[in-house]
Every structure is written in structure tokens, then in C-alpha cells.
Amino acid sequence: MKKDRVTIKDIAKALNVSVTTVSRALNGGERISESTRKKVEELAKKWKYRPNQLAKNLQQNSTKTVGVVIPEYNHNFFSMMLHGIEDRARELNYQLIIKSSGRSYEQEKENCFNLSDLKVDGLLIALSQDREDYSYLNDIYDEGIPIILLDRICEDIDTSVVITDDFDGAFKAVDYLIKNGHQHIVHLKGEEGISTTFNRYMGYVEALKDSQLPFHSDMVISTEVQNDWEKALRKMLNDEHRPTALFAVTDYIAFQAMEICKQEGLEIPKDISIIGYADEPVSIYTSPKLTTVKQPSYDMGKKAIEILFNTSDDLKSEHIVLETELMVRDSTATT
Amino acid sequence: MKKDRVTIKDIAKALNVSVTTVSRALNGGERISESTRKKVEELAKKWKYRPNQLAKNLQQNSTKTVGVVIPEYNHNFFSMMLHGIEDRARELNYQLIIKSSGRSYEQEKENCFNLSDLKVDGLLIALSQDREDYSYLNDIYDEGIPIILLDRICEDIDTSVVITDDFDGAFKAVDYLIKNGHQHIVHLKGEEGISTTFNRYMGYVEALKDSQLPFHSDMVISTEVQNDWEKALRKMLNDEHRPTALFAVTDYIAFQAMEICKQEGLEIPKDISIIGYADEPVSIYTSPKLTTVKQPSYDMGKKAIEILFNTSDDLKSEHIVLETELMVRDSTATT
Known part of the structure; x- marks a missing residue:
């Protein structure tokens, strides 16, 4: 038929x-x-x-497509970013070719070359890590494909970026804890080699400094190895001078920390306050509801498309930093 | 440069x-x-x-692309489906052009025509509703573009589908509650006009029937209007003969029901058992952890690509039904 x-x-x-x-x-x-x-x-x-749109685009030497590379689909931060990218791209009549890298450097590189082979009119990338060699992006850029980095900066390529102010977001969270009387605040730190990890950590350090509170490196627990950090946190919670507040690098780490605190017999927020980072939609369904830092991921996506198509003459100049917002809920209290 | x-x-x-x-x-x-x-x-x-991949594909009369239309990115069910689609498509060297419809019928229609204009080699669609007229899909199909429906069936087009057995998933959930002594079980029903809503509802009805338990229509609360269902549930919870268990059409409805039960002074699962549907990753972070029905969304996506490229001769024959699994956690107990 x-x-x-x-x-x-x-x-x-x-x-x-x-x-x-x-x-x-x-x-x-x-x-x-x-x-x-x-x-x-x-x-x-x-x-x-x-x-036949494809043939038409080829004639016009534009594919009317934008390539998007993200680490994974199943994180609200990236999902909302995709919605922002898509909504703005649709208004401008561009198609998206979206690829995820599964947090693999090799896959990410393959994705980028692959999109470059498809002659996309621009490439938006949320890098999965930044300790690797990203100089290949310069090759793609030199072929005339504009690149915009989302969320994470990398020094191998000098191009436009759209990021949120992670330093400030972390600073606001820790400062809020301090203003509520907390002096012994532990930071559950993220994966090494990622700019967001570093900036949130620095926000924590500077907030303490700003209030003349002492900083000790043993107040920071790296969450890179699951069993190790759980063990380290449990030990700390059972210490005579246990922390009164935790600042977690992500909401998911905060959710796990909440479970651990409960298992160790602590009540949240009576015995211990917890702040996460990202404002995952589920943070209002945990018990208690999680205080967290909201990132404007939808706006980040939208902005990326806007600078992609407005600044083709001077692509290297854009460096957009969007503000975060502290969402105070029920997992924090005064000491 | x-x-x-x-x-x-x-x-x-x-x-x-x-x-x-x-x-x-x-x-x-x-x-x-x-x-x-x-x-x-x-x-x-x-x-x-x-x-130049684009020109090469055009010569070969194949764009090596698959169009994907989903209602939204920010639901784990669809994110995991995308990962399944992407992983299999990558192995077969196909690109994905993904579009979301924001649950709008008009946007969905535009997306489908748009992908058809791009001459995709196949179209995978997770419909956002099914009370609308989907006969336009037949036009696209008749142009030679294979279509596979994911998750939701629609009667306007006779094509391959990959769905999960929602009837059976709901049946298993309600049957589990019955086997644990619950006789007064309320169903929090989904949006009307969607096949998943209907099948989960029928699974609930048939499980009661199967155990010779009475079914009354006032044991079913429609969750279409937020304020209305909250009010209806609160009233029921304060009734002398209040239900001992709730079966919710989605995890998110279950999370909200948990909050409402707590606010009404009920302990979960001591006073009331709750089962959700979807196994959102956060269901292990709520307190208590949610008992829910796990859907194989990753496998659904993978399967869709497989039948797309294996059965081009006889596209109308495939009707894949994948099994669900009841994930028993801490929100359910015996009466």
C-alpha cells in the first residue's frame, strides 16, 4: 500500500x-x-x-541543524536544558541532532566528529568531564562549525560558554547555613577534574573564610567512591564533635546523605541540616523537603541557541554566566 | 582563523x-x-x-536518520527509552533526530511532518495522548516512512508497537496488596483518554474481581484536576472506613499521596500502604522507599530500533509487549 x-x-x-x-x-x-x-x-x-528538506538545505549550504551533545538524558538538569534548546531552536526553524555520551570521553569525541561530519550549523556541548584533552574541538571549530560549551568550561578551546555561577550558588548555600548558626559544616565534594566540582568547593571554602570560620581539609569528603564516602560520613556523624550541617555537591548525594543520617539516628533538620545542589524535581517529595540550589538550566539552553545564531562574526567573545537561586525548604534549620 | x-x-x-x-x-x-x-x-x-556525510546519504537515498518524538525529556521513563534507542541506533550507524511535543497534539503533529520532510528512515513515536485524531500518521506511513509506536497504542494507525504490559503490571501491584490482607484499596487514576491509564485501571479492577473483592466506582479517584483529587483523597482518609492501601497511576502521584497521608496524620506503611508506577530513580530516596512497578523503558527503546530495521517487509505485524516487575520496598505492609 x-x-x-x-x-x-x-x-x-x-x-x-x-x-x-x-x-x-x-x-x-x-x-x-x-x-x-x-x-x-x-x-x-x-x-x-x-x-525534500534535506536536498534543499544542502543547496543552501546550511543543514538547518544544530548538534547537541550531553552526558546523559536522565538528569533533570540536562532534560530541562534540552527543553530550552529545543524551544528556541524551533522558533528559529532549526532541527536538533542530540547525542548523549554516557559520560565517556571517547563517545563524546566520536559524537562531536560525527555531528561535524553531518555539517551541523553549530554544536552545543555539555562536556562530561574536563580533565581530558579537548583540543580536537579546535579542529571542528576551525572547520567553521561554531561551538558553544554549556555548564562546564574547558581550557583547551577558546569559545563561547553558557554556565551558571556555581561558585556563587555554593557560597550562598553555605553562607545561609552560617547565618543560621552552623559552624561545623561538612562538604560532600563531587568528582575531581570537573569545573562545577571545583567551583562549588571553592564557594564552600570562601563562604567559611568570609565569616572567619576555620577550614580543615578533613571537613571535606570526596564522593567519588561510593562505599568510602558513606563510611567516612557515618564515622563523622558518630563522632563526639559531629557536624551540624552538610552541603552536598548534588541533590542525589544529598538524598543519600539524608538516608545515612536517618540510619544513624539523626533527625533532619533538628539534629543536622542538609543542602543539595540542582533542585531536582523530586527534592520536594523527599522527607523532609530538600533545601537546594536551583540552576536555570532551561534558560541556559535557550541562551546557547541565541548566542549561536547572533554572534557568528565574533564567536569567541560570549561568556554568559547565569545566576542561581537558593530554594529554602525543610531540610535546614537554625542550630 | x-x-x-x-x-x-x-x-x-x-x-x-x-x-x-x-x-x-x-x-x-x-x-x-x-x-x-x-x-x-x-x-x-x-x-x-x-x-560530507549529508551528501553521501542523499546519494544513497537514505538519510541514515531515525526521527524520535516523545512527550517530554524530563521523565525518567522517556530518558531511559532514549538511551535504549540511542545505544542500538549507534550500533547500526543511525543518527537520531529527537523532538519533544510538550504533551501538545499540535506540536506532535508538526514534529512528525517535520521529521517526514527530513526523510528520516523511520519514525518512533511515544504519543502524548490518544484521544485525538492520529490518522495523519497514515499519510506519513504511506509515503514509505515506517512508524513504530512506543508505550501507547492508537487505533488510527495499524503499525508496529512496543509497549509494556500495563494491565499485568497493575494487576500484580493490586494483587500483592490483596495477598497482604488489604481489602479496601483506592486507585488514583490517570488522565483520561490514554491507553496506559485505561490498562492500569483495568488491571486494578480485574485484580479485585479475581479475588472476589467488591469494586465500587467511588474507590477510584481521578487525578486529572490537582485540587479536586487532593480534596477527595483527604476526605476519604478521614472517613470512618478509610482505605488501607492506595494504588497510584504514577510514582509522582504516589509521592504526592504520601505527603497527603503524612499531613493527615497517617503513618506509611503502618496505617496505609502505597504503590506507585514507573520506578522513577527517586523512589528509593523518598521516606519510606516506594513500592512501585518497574517498566523496561530502556529495553523498549532498544526493541523499537530492532524491529524498525529488521521487518521492513512486513511492518504491520510487530506487536511487542514487554513485562513489568513489582519492586517491593518500604511503602507497603500487611494489614
Whole structure:
């Protein structure tokens, strides 16, 4: 039952005119009579003709596509970023080709080259790590494909970035704890080699410094190895001088910390306050509801598309930093 | 600093051979000497030549792309489905063009036509609702674009589907509650007009019937209007003959129901058992951890790609139903 799609050849044949004439009529070209144009348009409409977008784009030397590379789909931060990218791209009539890297450097590199081979008009990348060699991005950039980095900066390439102010977000969270009387605050630190990890850590350190509170490196627990950090936290919670507050690098780490605190017999927020980072939608369903730092991920995506198509002349200049917001809920209290 | 990408013209010029010769050398064509082939290959490698994939696909009358339309990115169910689709598509060297509809029928329709205009080699769609007219999918199908429906069936088009057994998933959940002594079980029902809503509801009804328990329509609360269902549930919880268990159409409805139960002074699972649906990753972070029905969304995505590229001769025959699994956690107990 399959029938072939109507082509301009079919229309040309039916009207006994040339393919060029049909093409001119449908693409608003010159040197064609109004009566012919009308006849072509009417038949094209009747037969539900739709142009072969792919061939059209190729002619125009633009694919009208934007490549997007993210670490993974199943994190609200990236999902919302995708929605922002998509909404703005749709308004500008661009298609997205989205790829995830599964947090693998090799896959990410393959994705980027692959999108470059598809001749996308621009590439938006949320890097999965930044301790690797990203100089290959310069090759893609030099081929004339604009690149915009989202969320994470990398020093191998000098291009536009759209990030949130992680330092400030962390500073605000820890400062809020301090203003509520907490002096012994532990930081559950993220994976090493990622700019967000570093910036949140620095925000924590500077907030303590800013209030003349002492900083000890043993107040920081790295969450890179699951069993190790759980063990380290449990030990700390059972110490005579246990912390009164935790600042976690992500909401998911905060959720796990909440469970551990409960298992160790502590009440949240009576015995211990906890702040997460990201404002995952579930943070209002945990018990108690999680105080966390909200990142404008939807706006980040939107902004990335906007600078991609506005600044093609001076691509290296844009460095957009969006503000975060502290969402105070029920997992924090005064000491 | 931008430099143009190396083309086969550049290579031809440098080696003083024709473009056709270079093309033959790089695409494994005949009628070319081994020494020329070698020279071309060496220079192509040295200059990091990469073929223009878009033009190549167009020649081969395949775009090597698959269009994917989902309601939204920020639901774990769809994210995991995307990962399954992507992993399998990557193995087969297909690109994905993913679009979300934001649960809008008009946007969904536009997305589908748009992907059809891009001449995708296949279309995977997770419909956002099914009370609308989806006969337009037949037009796309008739143009020769295979369509596979994911998660939700719609009667307007006779094509392959990959779904989970929602009836059975709901049946298992309610049957588990019954086997644990619950006789007064309330169903928090989903949005009308969606096949998953209907099948989960029928699973609930049939599980009661199967155990000779009475079914009353006032034991079902529709969650379509937020304020209404909250009010209805609160009223029921304060009734003399209050339910001992709730079966919610989604995890998110279950999370909200947990909050409402707590606010009404009930302990979970001591006073009331709650089961959700979907196994959102956060269901292990709520307190208590949520008992829920796990759907194989990753496998659904993988399967969809597999049937897309295996059954092009007989596309209308595939009707894949994947099994669910009841994840028993801490929100359920015996009466």
C-alpha cells in the first residue's frame, strides 16, 4: 500500500512544464508567468507536495541543524536544558541532532566528529568531564562549525560558554547555613577534574573564610567512591564533635546523605541540616523537603541557541554566566 | 582563523588526478590502480579528510536518520527509552533526530511532518495522548516512512508497537496488596483518554474481581484536576472506613499521596500502604522507599530500533509487549 512521495518531477510532468519551472514557482524564483506559478502552486497543494528538506538545505549550504551533545538524558538538569534548546531552536526553524555520551570521553569525541561530519550549523556541548584533552574541538571549530560549551568550561578551546555561577550558588548555600548558626559544616565534594566540582568547593571554602570560620581539609569528603564516602560520613556523624550541617555537591548525594543520617539516628533538620545542589524535581517529595540550589538550566539552553545564531562574526567573545537561586525548604534549620 | 574543510577537489588538485578518481579511491570503487588508491588514501589521511556525510546519504537515498518524538525529556521513563534507542541506533550507524511535543497534539503533529520532510528512515513515536485524531500518521506511513509506536497504542494507525504490559503490571501491584490482607484499596487514576491509564485501571479492577473483592466506582479517584483529587483523597482518609492501601497511576502521584497521608496524620506503611508506577530513580530516596512497578523503558527503546530495521517487509505485524516487575520496598505492609 506504500505510495511514493510526490516530487517536483510529478508536478512538472502533469502540467507539461519543466522541472526548473516548477522549482522556480515553488521557491519564489523569477522569470515565470503568474498563471504558471498559480497552476503549480494549486497542484502542489492538491497533491500535498512537501519539499525534500534535506536536498534543499544542502543547496543552501546550511543543514538547518544544530548538534547537541550531553552526558546523559536522565538528569533533570540536562532534560530541562534540552527543553530550552529545543524551544528556541524551533522558533528559529532549526532541527536538533542530540547525542548523549554516557559520560565517556571517547563517545563524546566520536559524537562531536560525527555531528561535524553531518555539517551541523553549530554544536552545543555539555562536556562530561574536563580533565581530558579537548583540543580536537579546535579542529571542528576551525572547520567553521561554531561551538558553544554549556555548564562546564574547558581550557583547551577558546569559545563561547553558557554556565551558571556555581561558585556563587555554593557560597550562598553555605553562607545561609552560617547565618543560621552552623559552624561545623561538612562538604560532600563531587568528582575531581570537573569545573562545577571545583567551583562549588571553592564557594564552600570562601563562604567559611568570609565569616572567619576555620577550614580543615578533613571537613571535606570526596564522593567519588561510593562505599568510602558513606563510611567516612557515618564515622563523622558518630563522632563526639559531629557536624551540624552538610552541603552536598548534588541533590542525589544529598538524598543519600539524608538516608545515612536517618540510619544513624539523626533527625533532619533538628539534629543536622542538609543542602543539595540542582533542585531536582523530586527534592520536594523527599522527607523532609530538600533545601537546594536551583540552576536555570532551561534558560541556559535557550541562551546557547541565541548566542549561536547572533554572534557568528565574533564567536569567541560570549561568556554568559547565569545566576542561581537558593530554594529554602525543610531540610535546614537554625542550630 | 577559520579554514575551509578539505574536499575531494583539494585532494584531486594536489595529486593532479580527477575528482572521480579520488572518489573511487576513497569509496572502494573499481577501475583505479593500486598505487593511485594508495596515494589518495595517504593524502586524505594526512589532511584529515572526512566525507560530507549529508551528501553521501542523499546519494544513497537514505538519510541514515531515525526521527524520535516523545512527550517530554524530563521523565525518567522517556530518558531511559532514549538511551535504549540511542545505544542500538549507534550500533547500526543511525543518527537520531529527537523532538519533544510538550504533551501538545499540535506540536506532535508538526514534529512528525517535520521529521517526514527530513526523510528520516523511520519514525518512533511515544504519543502524548490518544484521544485525538492520529490518522495523519497514515499519510506519513504511506509515503514509505515506517512508524513504530512506543508505550501507547492508537487505533488510527495499524503499525508496529512496543509497549509494556500495563494491565499485568497493575494487576500484580493490586494483587500483592490483596495477598497482604488489604481489602479496601483506592486507585488514583490517570488522565483520561490514554491507553496506559485505561490498562492500569483495568488491571486494578480485574485484580479485585479475581479475588472476589467488591469494586465500587467511588474507590477510584481521578487525578486529572490537582485540587479536586487532593480534596477527595483527604476526605476519604478521614472517613470512618478509610482505605488501607492506595494504588497510584504514577510514582509522582504516589509521592504526592504520601505527603497527603503524612499531613493527615497517617503513618506509611503502618496505617496505609502505597504503590506507585514507573520506578522513577527517586523512589528509593523518598521516606519510606516506594513500592512501585518497574517498566523496561530502556529495553523498549532498544526493541523499537530492532524491529524498525529488521521487518521492513512486513511492518504491520510487530506487536511487542514487554513485562513489568513489582519492586517491593518500604511503602507497603500487611494489614
